[in-house]
Amino acid sequence: MRMPVFAGVKPDLVGGRQGGPQSRSTSPAARIGIAMLATLGCATPGFATPSLDTFVLTVGGVSVPGPPGCTSFVTPASLSDFFGDYGVGVPVGGLDVCGVPGGFDELTSPTGPLSDERSLDNSWIGGTFGGTSSVVANYGRLDAQAQSDYAGDTSSLTVTGAEAFAIAADGFTVTAPGIADGLSGTVVFRTTVTGGLSTSGPGLAGLRLDYHVNAGAAVSMLRSSVSGAASLPSLASIGGVGLAGFTRTPGVLSGSGEVATAPIPIVFGTRFEYRHGLLAYAVPTLTASVQSDFAAAITAIEVKGPGGQTVADFAITSDSGTVYGQGGVVAVGDDPDGEDGGLMRLAAYPNPAGTEVNLSFSLKRAMSTSLDIYDTAGRRVKHLEAAGAGATDRAVAWDFRSDQGLPLPSGVYFARLSWQEGSETTRLTLLR
Numbered sequence: 001m002r003m004p005v006f007a008g009v010k011p012d013l014v015g016g017r018q019g020g021p022q023s024r025s026t027s028p029a030a031r032i033g034i035a036m037l038a039t040l041g042c043a044t045p046g047f048a049t050p051s052l053d054t055f056v057l058t059v060g061g062v063s064v065p066g067p068p069g070c071t072s073f074v075t076p077a078s079l080s081d082f083f084g085d086y087g088v089g090v091p092v093g094g095l096d097v098c099g100v101p102g103g104f105d106e107l108t109s110p111t112g113p114l115s116d117e118r119s120l121d122n123s124w125i126g127g128t129f130g131g132t133s134s135v136v137a138n139y140g141r142l143d144a145q146a147q148s149d150y151a152g153d154t155s156s157l158t159v160t161g162a163e164a165f166a167i168a169a170d171g172f173t174v175t176a177p178g179i180a181d182g183l184s185g186t187v188v189f190r191t192t193v194t195g196g197l198s199t200s201g202p203g204l205a206g207l208r209l210d211y212h213v214n215a216g217a218a219v220s221m222l223r224s225s226v227s228g229a230a231s232l233p234s235l236a237s238i239g240g241v242g243l244a245g246f247t248r249t250p251g252v253l254s255g256s257g258e259v260a261t262a263p264i265p266i267v268f269g270t271r272f273e274y275r276h277g278l279l280a281y282a283v284p285t286l287t288a289s290v291q292s293d294f295a296a297a298i299t300a301i302e303v304k305g306p307g308g309q310t311v312a313d314f315a316i317t318s319d320s321g322t323v324y325g326q327g328g329v330v331a332v333g334d335d336p337d338g339e340d341g342g343l344m345r346l347a348a349y350p351n352p353a354g355t356e357v358n359l360s361f362s363l364k365r366a367m368s369t370s371l372d373i374y375d376t377a378g379r380r381v382k383h384l385e386a387a388g389a390g391a392t393d394r395a396v397a398w399d400f401r402s403d404q405g406l407p408l409p410s411g412v413y414f415a416r417l418s419w420q421e422g423s424e425t426t427r428l429t430l431l432r
Contacts, residue, residue, distance in 0.1 A: 003238045004237070005023070006381070009369070010050055013209070014076070015091040015111070015420035016259070016420050017158065017191050018042075019047070025395065028108065029151070029365060035367055045344060047111070047352060048108075048167060048169070048170045048319070049169045049170060049319055050110055050111045050168075050169060050170045050171065050319040050320035050348050051109070051110055051167075051168075051169045052107055052108065052109050052110070052111075052113075052114040052137040052138065052139070052166070052167070052168055053102060053106070053107070053108050053111050053113050053114075053137065053166070053167040053168075053169070053277075054105075054106070054107045054108075054115070054116050054135045054136075054137050054164075054165070054166050054167075055076075055105070055106050055119045055132055055135070055163075055164065055165045056104060056105050056117060056133040056134065056135055056149075056163075056164045057087075057088060057090075057103070057104035057105075057118065057130075057161075057162065057163050057164070058102050058103075058115050058118045058119060058120040058131045058132060058133050058161075058162040059074065059088060059090065059095065059101065059102030059103070059104075059120065059159050059160065059161060059162075059219035060099040060100075060101060060102055060120055060122045060127075060128070060129025060130070060131060060140065060148075060159070060160045060161075061083065061099065061101045061102070061122055061124060061158075061159060061160075061278065062099070062100070062124060062127075062158050062159070063091045063098040063099065063100050063157040063158075063159055064098055064099045064157075064163070065157060065325035067093050067097050067098060067099070069091055069093025069094070069098070070091045070092075070093045070097065070099075070157075071091075071157065072091070072092045073089035073090060073091055073092065073159070074089060074090065074092055075088070075089060075090075075098035075133055075405060076088075076104060076108055077244045079163070079165060079279070082157045082165070082167060082207070082208045082210065082212070082218060082275075082277050082306070083165065083208050083210055083218065083248070083279050084218065084392050085419070086206060086208060086279065086281060086318070087161070087163040087164045087206070087279065087283065088159070088161035088163050088281060088283055089159070089190050089386070089406065090159065091159070093136070100120070100159050101120060101122045102118075102120045103118070103342070104202060105118060106202075109141055110320070111320075111422070112135070112138035112139060112168075113136055113137065113138040113416075113425040114137045114138070114166075114316070115134070115135065115136045115374055115376075115414060115425070115427075116134070116135055117132065117133065117134040117135070117376045117412055118132070118134075118162075119132040120131075120132075121133065123407070125153050126153050126155070127150065127151065127152025127153065127158065127160075127292070128150070128152060129148070129149070129150050129152075129160050129233050130148070130149045130264050131146075131147060131148035131149065131160075131161070131162040131282070131378075132145070132147050132162060132304055132371055132411075132412065133145065133146045133147075133163060133164040133280075134148075134164060134299070134376070134427060135164040135166045136179075136425055136426070136427050137166035137167065137168055138322070138408065138410075138425065139170055139256050139318070139322040139329065140297060140298045140322060140328060140329030141295070141296070141297040141298070141329065141424075142166040142167075142168060142276070142277070142297075143166065143278070143294070143295045143296075143297045143426070144165055144166050144278045144279060144280040144292075144293075144294060145164060145280055145291075145292070145293040145294075145408075145412070145425050145429070146161075146162040146205075146280045146281050146282040146291065146292050146293075147162060147267035147282055147289075147290070147291040147293070147425065148160060148161050148162045148203070148282040148284050148289075148290050148291075149284065149288075149289045149290075149389065150203075150284035150286070150287065150288060150289050150299045151213075151287045152270065152287070153286075153327070154285060154286055154334055157411075160284055160285075161281065161283035161284070162281070162282050163279065163280065163282070163283075164279075164280055164406070165279040166277065166279070167275060167276070167277035167278075167280050168275070168276060168277075169273065169274075169275040170273070170274060170275075170318050170319055170320050170322065170378060171271050171272070171273050171274075171314070171318065171319035171320075172185060172187075172271065172272055172273075172274055172316055172317070172318055172324075173265055173269065173270065173271045173272075173318075173366050174268055174269075174303055174315070174316055175268055175269055175314065175315050175317075176268060176303065176305070176311050176313060176314040176315070177313055179267050179268050179305050179311065180268070180269075181267075181269025181270070181308070182267060182269060182270070183267070183268050183305070183306045184265065184266070184267055184268075184306055185245060185265075185267075185268055185303060185304050185305045185306060185311070186262050186263035186265055186266060186267050186300070186304045186308075187263070187272070187301065187302065187303050187304075188259045188261055188262075188263055188264065188302040189211070189260070189298055189300075189301055190259070190260045190261075190262050190298070190299055190300035190302070190328070191209065191221065191222075191258065191259055191260070191274070191276070191296050191297065191298050191299065191394075192256065192257070192258045192259075192297050192298045192299040193207075193209060193222055193225040193242070193256065193257060193258075193259060193278075193294055194254070194255075194256040194295050194296075195207070195254070195256075195292075195293045195294030195295055196250075196254030196291075196294075197224060197225075197226060197227060197233065197253050197280075197282075197291065197292040197294075198251065198252040198253070198254075198291055199226055199227075199229055199282075199284070199288050199289070199290040199291075200229055200251065200288050201228070201229050201282070201284070201285075201286060201287050201288030201289070202228050202229075202239060202285045202286040202288055203227075203228065203282070203283060203284040203285050203288040203289075203290035204219070204225065204226070204227055204281070204282075204283040204285070204290065205222070205225065205226050205282050205283075205290045205291060205292045205293055206224065206226075206279075206280070206292060207222070207223060207224045207253075207278075207280055207282070207294050208223045208277075208278070208279040208280070209220075209221045209222040209223070209259065209276070209277070209278050209279075209294075209296055210279070211261055211274065211275060211276040211277070212273075212274075212276075213264050213272065213273065213274060213275075214273050215270055215273075216285055219236060219238075219261070219262065220236075220238075221238055221260070221261060221276075222236070222237045222257075222259045223235075223236055223237075223258050224236075224244070224246075224253050225379075226251060226253065226266070228423055229251035230250050230251065231248065231250060231251065231287070232249075232250055233248050233251075233253040234360075235248060235253065235315070237257075237259045238259065238261065238262055239258060239260070241257075241258070241259055241260050242258045242259035242260070243257055243342055244256030244257065245257040255335075258299060258300070263304070266303075268296070270371055271319075275405070276296075276298075278292065278294060278296045280292035280294055285373050286407040287379050293352075293428070293429070295403060295427075297328065298324070298328035298329050299327065299328040300326065300327060301316065301324060301325070301326060301327075301328060301330055301420040302326075302359050312326075314427075317429055331397070340395065346359065346360075346361045346415065346417045346424045346425070346426045347361070347426065348360075348415060348426055351429060352428075352429035352430070352431045353428070353429070353430060353431070354397065354431055354432060355400070356397055356398065356399050356400070357400070357428055358395055358396070358398075359384070359396045359398060359415055359417075359426075360394065360395045360396075360398075361394055361417055361424070362394070366432065367419055368378075369418065369419045370383070370417070370418045370419075371383075371384040371385075371396055371415065371416070371417050371418075372384065372416050373398065373413055373414070373415055373416075373428075374413065374414045375408075375411070375413055375414075376411065376413075376414075378413055379400045380406060381403065381413070382398065382403055383403060384396050384398060400413075400430050407432075408430065409430075409432070410430050410431055410432045411429075411430060412427060412428070412432060413427075413428045413429075413432075414426070414427055414428065415427075415428055
């Protein structure tokens with residue numbers, strides 16, 4: 001396997017708390033190694049296959065100096081095991097022991113979609129904090145959002161921030177007519193990433209899309225970070241692929257692009273494991289509003305044979321039972337061989353929205369569907385008529401009112417498109 005080559009602006013290694021170094025120090029040489037290779041040097045422990053894993057964290061307060069471990073800070077182990085030392089640093093002694101309001105949740109399931117959310121509002125002498133983190137994980141599609149607002153002074157013991165990650169771990173077996181099992185080849189997963197990050201003042205917002213093959217070290221497919229409202233966000237991907245669709249201005253990154261893994265060595269007919277994860281973090285360090293909100297979906301899979309020739313006719317068997325083809329994860333009514341064109345998933349625009357959101361999807365064949373809106377507690381708040389008859393593109397507008405016609409409060413909601421063979425979910429954010 002060739003070493004991945006990154007192009008773009010080198011991202012910063014992010015410390016999670018305000019003031020002072022984290023207890024995990026990073027030398028300049030190590031920073032360069034991380035920036036150029038995105039290699040964490042350790043295998044990913046504890047992930048079953050197939051599995052979906054989610055993590056949400058929101059914290060805001062001041063760590064008390066007395067108890068042991070309350071003046072040193074590390075990235076939560078479940079995050080650093082996959083992504084490394086990025087995002088929010090929490091007291092080694094524990095949030096409860098050190099008196100820091102907030103917390104984190106971790107969920108694991110072999111079936112999806114898997115979703116979770118945390119929010120926190122807190123004030124103390126010297127500061128006020130508000131933040132949310134939310135996540136949705138499904139095979140082939142990951143969504144992560146983190147948003148934090150902080151107003152106050154800086155202190156080496158102040159802990160503020162939000163972060164969320166989603167990880168999908170699946171096993172794959174690739175076969176192809178005319179290529180005998182046991183011969184070597186390569187596979188490339190292409191992932192479309194859409195979203196943005198920003199900070200209105202001193203703060204850190206970031207994105208990482210990483211992957212592991214079997215028990216190997218992490219490789220970063222796409223990453224971005226911004227360290228202040230006057231700073232130009234960093235942006236890097238393997239080979240510089242997929243960066244043209246993103247726009248960078250001081251303090252803000254937004255857009256969409258299709259990025260790719262390095263060629264992954266495979267043996268036809270032999271199972272291998274592929275884990276990919278999406279991390280979003282938002283860490284204000286003084287008065288600032290910081291946010292990171294991204295969605296990532298596998299939108300193409302490329303296979304090459306023993307001589308490096310492109311294999312157009314191949315089949316993928318997955319541990320999760322998810323159907324994959326040349327167009328990535330098969331969407332509603334898609335042909336798994338990709339003959340019906342590009343992947344069309346449930347999409348929302350604008351998102352976040354203030355008064356109305358348009359939900360669109362494509363039917364590749366005649367079928368019946370149902371489109372419903374749920375709140376973060378899993379309650380259905382709105383049923384949108386979307387019964388399909390023939391193959392067509394569909395768009396449904398929603399004004400953020402409930403089935404009773406009442407305006408819903410600001411927050412996170414989930415749109416779920418259901419059909420006989422399955423469902424697709426996407427996250428919506430309402431900002432009134």
